[in-house]
Amino acid sequence: MLNHSAPRLTEIDLRTDPRYERFVASRPEALVFQHAAWLQVLEREYGVRCQVLACEDAKGELTGVLPLFPTKGLPLGLGGALGRRRLSSLPRTPVAGPLAANAAATGQLLQAAMDRASRQPGLQLEIKTLQPLPAGIAPALTTVPWRVFYVLDLPSCPEDIRFGNSNRHSQIKRGISKAVKQGLRPTLAESESELAAWYGIYARTMQRNRIMARSWRLFTAMWEHLRPRDLMRLWLAKRDGQVVAGVLVLAYAGTAFYAFGGWQEGSEYAHANDLLHWEAIHEACRLGFRSYDFGEVAEGDAGLAQFKSKWNTRAERLQRYYHPAFTLSGADSSLYFRNLAKSVWQRMPNFATRRLSDWLYGYL
Numbered sequence: 089m090l091n092h093s094a095p096r097l098t099e100i101d102l103r104t105d106p107r108y109e110r111f112v113a114s115r116p117e118a119l120v121f122q123h124a125a126w127l128q129v130l131e132r133e134y135g136v137r138c139q140v141l142a143c144e145d146a147k148g149e150l151t152g153v154l155p156l157f158p159t160k161g162l163p164l165g166l167g168g169a170l171g172r173r174r175l176s177s178l179p180r181t182p183v184a185g186p187l188a189a190n191a192a193a194t195g196q197l198l199q200a201a202m203d204r205a206s207r208q209p210g211l212q213l214e215i216k217t218l219q220p221l222p223a224g225i226a227p228a229l230t231t232v233p234w235r236v237f238y239v240l241d242l243p244s245c246p247e248d249i250r251f252g253n254s255n256r257h258s259q260i261k262r263g264i265s266k267a268v269k270q271g272l273r274p275t276l277a278e279s280e281s282e283l284a285a286w287y288g289i290y291a292r293t294m295q296r297n298r299i300m301a302r303s304w305r306l307f308t309a310m311w312e313h314l315r316p317r318d319l320m321r322l323w324l325a326k327r328d329g330q331v332v333a334g335v336l337v338l339a340y341a342g343t344a345f346y347a348f349g350g351w352q353e354g355s356e357y358a359h360a361n362d363l364l365h366w367e368a369i370h371e372a373c374r375l376g377f378r379s380y381d382f383g384e385v386a387e388g389d390a391g392l393a394q395f396k397s398k399w400n401t402r403a404e405r406l407q408r409y410y411h412p413a414f415t416l417s418g419a420d421s422s423l424y425f426r427n428l429a430k431s432v433w434q435r436m437p438n439f440a441t442r443r444l445s446d447w448l449y450g451y452l
Contacts, residue, residue, distance in 0.1 A: 095143040095151050095193055097200050102127055102140050102155070111150040112187060119218060120340035121184045125313040127155050130178060132309035134450050139175075141200050143193040152188030154197040156204075158211075160451045169212070169414040171452070175205045176214040179452060180302070182237075182345070182384060183406065185217035191225055198226040202411045215409040230413040234406035235384040238396035242380060246373040252400040260398070264366055267325070267359035272332065274367045277322035283311055286324060286334035290350030291442050298433045300445035302348070314338065323368050325351075325360040333360035337368050344372040345381045365399070 102108045102124045112118045120126055127138045136157055143152040154177055161173035178184040188194040198215065205213035215221075215229065243249060251257045277283055287307055294301035314320035319340055325333040333351035337344050346368070351360050369380050382396040384406060397403065433441060 095145055095196060097196055098142050098144060100140050100142045102138060107150045108140060108153060111153060115187055116341060118187055118341045119183060119343065120319055120338045120345060121178060121181050122155065122187050123319060123340055125317055125319055128313050129309040130157060133303065133306045141197050143196055151190065152186060152193030152197050154186040154201055156201060162451045172212045173210055174212045174214045177216060180449060183216050183218040185215050191222055195225045202228060205411060213411040217407065220407050221409065229409040229411050232408045232410060234408045235386060236403050236405050237384040238382040238401035238403055240369065240380040240399050240401045242373045242378055246370045249370065249373060256398060260362055263359040263362040267363040270356045271327045272325045272360055272363055274363055275324050275326060277324050280311055282324060282331060283307060283322060285331040286322065286350060289331065289352055290348060292438055293350040295434060295438055295441045300448060301442055303446045323364045325364055332357050333364060335364040335368055339372060339377060342378040343381055344377045346383050
């Protein structure tokens with residue numbers, strides 16, 4: 089006898105099926121990276137269409153979704169196992185993965201994704217989640233410990249925010265006072281010209297830190313798709329009306345994510361990031377968000393880990409899941425590129441590093 093109550097697996101089009109956004113909005117644990125607007129941003133970035141697996145009940149209501157993007161994989165075997173062709177949730181995105189109302193739907197979505205990837209030889213399924221998957225829900229997936237990320241839990245009232253003990257909290261406030269005395273003023277970006285001014289600073293910051301910069305195309309897509317829905321804030325520090333630093337925050341449901349940052353060199357801008365994160369954190373609290381995620385830190389980047397931990401954050405390790413199984417070689421793909429470019433990256437013209445970054449990201 090057929091079980092008519094069992095969820096049915098299907099594939100839906102997030103552009104034409106209103107159930108996708110309705111279901112994501114109904115889940116308090118949803119992330120901004122699972123929102124249809126972010127998926128449209130990724131589609132715009134490299135012209136690749138999102139594939140959305142979904143479970144629906146007997147009434148046709150969704151009980152789970154899993155957005156996926158295919159990637160081409162790096163040429164010449166660069167990046168090792170993590171540079172292979174992938175079916176990913178999601179590429180160039182810190183966390184995503186399945187969003188479901190129950191464990192049965194989660195398991196069904198993951199099994200369907202493994203089946204889909206297995207039909208294409210050499211294709212690696214990659215699932216990135218903020219929280220670990222329930223034990224035993226997809227035993228065929230290989231668990232790979234990933235980077236540590238730093239999260240600040242927010243109180244219900246901004247006046248109750250404290251960054252650690254009194255000494256640490258006071259130290260951050262002193263840094264902000266120095267930034268204000270040096271003429272820095274925080275403000276929210278209101279125009280695409282301000283976004284462009286900050287993007288140039290961001291691209292040079294990435295080059296100084298030997299990290300690949302994301303394309304201008306990505307940020308204009310974010311401005312078009314995310315900002316009108318209040319999913320994006322670009323906090324700018326200005327001096328004499330000129331943009332000198334910026335912090336881009338993506339926020340939805342309960343979590344605000346620090347996504348991108350860039351600042352000009354110089355001792356007078358040393359506390360610009362403190363000033364901008366202070367403003368972004370307090371605004372997130374006023375808007376009712378439960379946490380402020382500072383993001384992950386690559387292994388060995390002690391300076392960045394120290395900056396993110398000073399805000400009284402809790403450190404947790406991300407997990408990633410792959411199928412078929414493989415052995416991690418000890419260095420993730422971004423560290424591979426950083427080491428590869430270490431001797432020459434900072435000496436290259438900035439336009440060249442931007443173009444090279446864009447070309448490489450097109451495979452990832």
